[in-house]
Amino acid sequence: MKRRRKHGCLAAVAVAAAAYAAAGRGQAPDARMAEMEQGRQVYEYWCGTCHGPGLGLPGFGALPGTHQLRLKYRGTDIPAVLDERTDLVPEFIKVMVRQGVSFMPQFRKTEISDAELDALAAYLTRNNSDAR
Amino acid sequence: MATLPPGVGSDEFAAAIAKFEAAIGHQWVFKSDEDVALYRDAYSPERDEPTERLASAAVAPNTVEQVQQVVRIANEHRIPLYPISTGKNLGYGGSAPILSGSVVVDLKRMNRILSVDEGRCACVVEPGVSYFDLYRYIQERDLKVWIDCPDPGWGSLVGNALDHGVGYTYGQYRDHFGSHCGMEVVLPNGELMRTGMAALANDSAWADYKYGFGPYVAGLFGQANFGIVTKMGFWLLPEPEAYRRGTVFVPKRRDIIPLVNHVNYLENLGLIGMPGFRSPLGAARAREPELEALIVKPGGPTDAELDRLAESKGVASWSVELQFYGPEKTIAGSWEYAKERIRASIPGARFEDGVSYRFPLSTEQRAEVHRTHRLVDIGVPNMAIFSIAGGRTEQNPDSADGGQFYFAPMIPRTGEAVLEAGRLLGQVYREAGLRYNEYFATPACWHYRAFIMITSLPVSRLDPEINRRSRAAFEHIARIAAEHGWGEYRSPPFGVDLVMGAYSFNNHALRRFCETLKDAVDPNGIMAAGRGGIWPKHLRETREAGA
Numbered sequence: 173m174k175r176r177r178k179h180g181c182l183a184a185v186a187v188a189a190a191a192y193a194a195a196g197r198g199q200a201p202d203a204r205m206a207e208m209e210q211g212r213q214v215y216e217y218w219c220g221t222c223h224g225p226g227l228g229l230p231g232f233g234a235l236p237g238t239h240q241l242r243l244k245y246r247g248t249d250i251p252a253v254l255d256e257r258t259d260l261v262p263e264f265i266k267v268m269v270r271q272g273v274s275f276m277p278q279f280r281k282t283e284i285s286d287a288e289l290d291a292l293a294a295y296l297t298r299n300n301s302d303a304r
Numbered sequence: 305m306a307t308l309p310p311g312v313g314s315d316e317f318a319a320a321i322a323k324f325e326a327a328i329g330h331q332w333v334f335k336s337d338e339d340v341a342l343y344r345d346a347y348s349p350e351r352d353e354p355t356e357r358l359a360s361a362a363v364a365p366n367t368v369e370q371v372q373q374v375v376r377i378a379n380e381h382r383i384p385l386y387p388i389s390t391g392k393n394l395g396y397g398g399s400a401p402i403l404s405g406s407v408v409v410d411l412k413r414m415n416r417i418l419s420v421d422e423g424r425c426a427c428v429v430e431p432g433v434s435y436f437d438l439y440r441y442i443q444e445r446d447l448k449v450w451i452d453c454p455d456p457g458w459g460s461l462v463g464n465a466l467d468h469g470v471g472y473t474y475g476q477y478r479d480h481f482g483s484h485c486g487m488e489v490v491l492p493n494g495e496l497m498r499t500g501m502a503a504l505a506n507d508s509a510w511a512d513y514k515y516g517f518g519p520y521v522a523g524l525f526g527q528a529n530f531g532i533v534t535k536m537g538f539w540l541l542p543e544p545e546a547y548r549r550g551t552v553f554v555p556k557r558r559d560i561i562p563l564v565n566h567v568n569y570l571e572n573l574g575l576i577g578m579p580g581f582r583s584p585l586g587a588a589r590a591r592e593p594e595l596e597a598l599i600v601k602p603g604g605p606t607d608a609e610l611d612r613l614a615e616s617k618g619v620a621s622w623s624v625e626l627q628f629y630g631p632e633k634t635i636a637g638s639w640e641y642a643k644e645r646i647r648a649s650i651p652g653a654r655f656e657d658g659v660s661y662r663f664p665l666s667t668e669q670r671a672e673v674h675r676t677h678r679l680v681d682i683g684v685p686n687m688a689i690f691s692i693a694g695g696r697t698e699q700n701p702d703s704a705d706g707g708q709f710y711f712a713p714m715i716p717r718t719g720e721a722v723l724e725a726g727r728l729l730g731q732v733y734r735e736a737g738l739r740y741n742e743y744f745a746t747p748a749c750w751h752y753r754a755f756i757m758i759t760s761l762p763v764s765r766l767d768p769e770i771n772r773r774s775r776a777a778f779e780h781i782a783r784i785a786a787e788h789g790w791g792e793y794r795s796p797p798f799g800v801d802l803v804m805g806a807y808s809f810n811n812h813a814l815r816r817f818c819e820t821l822k823d824a825v826d827p828n829g830i831m832a833a834g835r836g837g838i839w840p841k842h843l844r845e846t847r848e849a850g851a
Binding site for chain 1: 346412686687696
């Protein structure tokens with residue numbers, strides 16, 4: 173639990189830094205900050221339990237989503253943990269969430285609303301300057 | 305273009321949709337193709353085929369009163385409804401209906417934890433509450449109670465219990481329907497009913513005593529279609545002082561017979577949680593060419609040949625992991641007792657101490673749990689099970705496909721039955737063109753008075769041939785299993801009639817009774833048509849093969 177909280181704190185700092193950077197491009201920092209914080213919470217609730225940094229079943233070195241992406245991006249420097257990515261774009265995130273892929277099901281709007289999906293996309297693309 | 309409910313015209317459907325919107329808010333009625341597609345079964349073995357089960361629309365009420373309004377409107381317009389809780393029953397239909405054209409009633413927004421009583425070890429929750437939600441609620445308040453959770457933590461307590469889902473700790477808790485206590489149901493006519501003590505005008509013991517007075521009707525709402533459950537009480541475990549694991553290894557193939565008897569004895573006395581049977585010899589197959597040669601030889605190996613090989617390699621034929629929960633001294637004593645009892649009965653049995661710790665766990669201990677066994681063993685919901693849900697593997701890292709459904713027959717809780725089921729299922733799987741670990745198959749012990757010989761069958765988003773093969777295998781295996789008295793405890797949507805059809809004593813008296821009730825309480829046949837293999841009168845003609 174402590175580990176998760178620590179990870180959450182670091183992510184919150186990253187959100188603040190990204191919001192500050194976005195503010196430099198003319199976006200209200202408070203609004204951007206609130207959206208990314210919402211996106212971080214959506215990520216931790218819905219995505220991080222599979223795509224986070226923890227362990228999977230005994231014998232698997234990573235959570236299921238992270239394990240899959242580690243295999244997919246083997247031989248590259250693309251991080252396997254989703255919220256460490258710097259190359260994601262909002263459209264891709266939205267397609268994955270609404271259509272699902274492999275054994276990941278799609279997510280309904282009662283689970284992740286359109287507004288929450290926007291926030292999630294903002295959070296996951298915070299490190300991609302080309303996506304903003 | 306929406307898949308309309310059978311027998312409902314587009315004008316009638318549009319009128320019903322307008323009333324749903326007026327009742328619960330237009331933003332909570334999903335009718336566009338894009339939104340309705342979100343209700344497809346992500347693990348459907350009928351994907352993109354004409355038989356794929358598709359909703360016509362979805363509605364997401366937020367209160368019991370809204371559920372009642374939805375049900376009344378559905379009656380008025382003869383619109384079939386299909387309730388889901390969190391919609392994560394993957395492998396058993398997910399968020400899709402059984403009858404195409406049904407309007408899915410998505411209860412995810414009804415996600416209130418109504419009470420958690422630490423002293424009475426009980427809770428009352430709505431259908432949208434997941435195991436994660438309840439766990440976080442308990443942790444945030446530092447309550448000393450545990451949940452018995454199934455593998456995927458995003459599932460609903462209510463939905464899982466209603467599909468007879470299972471967990472990992474003590475038997476009385478890991479039968480999730482069995483550990484529920486009192487429910488609230490919107491009946492097919494829109495009336496609200498409560499069961500057990502919750503049926504009192506002023507209940508004070510909703511989750512304490514499940515029977516109340518009179519007939520126990522709660523069972524009618526599991527794997528059935530007699531109403532929409534809007535609240536359920538559950539029993540929780542008190543947080544134990546300590547946890548311990550130990551593994552027993554036995555040398556010979558037929559040692560599984562006394563081993564199962566001993567484990568049953570320990571479990572029936574309440575000394576252990578869910579046991580985990582394995583075959584170390586079977587696990588050695590990939591690295592032992594001699595074993596592989598023995599297995600594939602014409603006629604297969606004899607027990608004596610397998611025993612000689614196991615002895616020569618120093619590998620046990622079978623093992624069982626035992627879990628103990630309770631006071632540290634007590635569970636240490638229980639493990640010693642288990643060893644003593646089994647050592648005296650099975651020559652050559654050996655024992656390995658597993659992890660043991662006191663609660664609450666340190667960060668290091670939690671990491672140790674991750675390394676050595678499943679977090680669900682100690683009541684912590686997680687998603688690690690998807691590590692084995694298909695997708696990319698070290699051997700096939702480019703596979704972009706994944707998902708599965710299950711063939712899960714119940715067999716007697718004996719070693720003889722395990723050996724017989726392994727032999728027969730091996731033969732049937734071979735006939736279906738699939739591999740099965742026939743000499744080394746072990747049971748799942750979730751439902752503690754019977755074994756489940758569960759195996760998974762792959763589904764594909766990309767290749768319909770894989771799906772056709774898996775469906776055909778399921779149908780073939782289910783028929784053969786039924787001939788041997790092995791019925792299934794759950795079913796994917798396409799298999800409900802086949803599975804229910806096997807419970808055929810006295811010309812399907814059970815199903816006929818259920819359908820008599822169905823006609824009485826749901827005369828318009830609007831509620832979850834097909835669930836549990838129970839159909840409303842006007843759809844029975846279309847009952848699929850196998851009945």
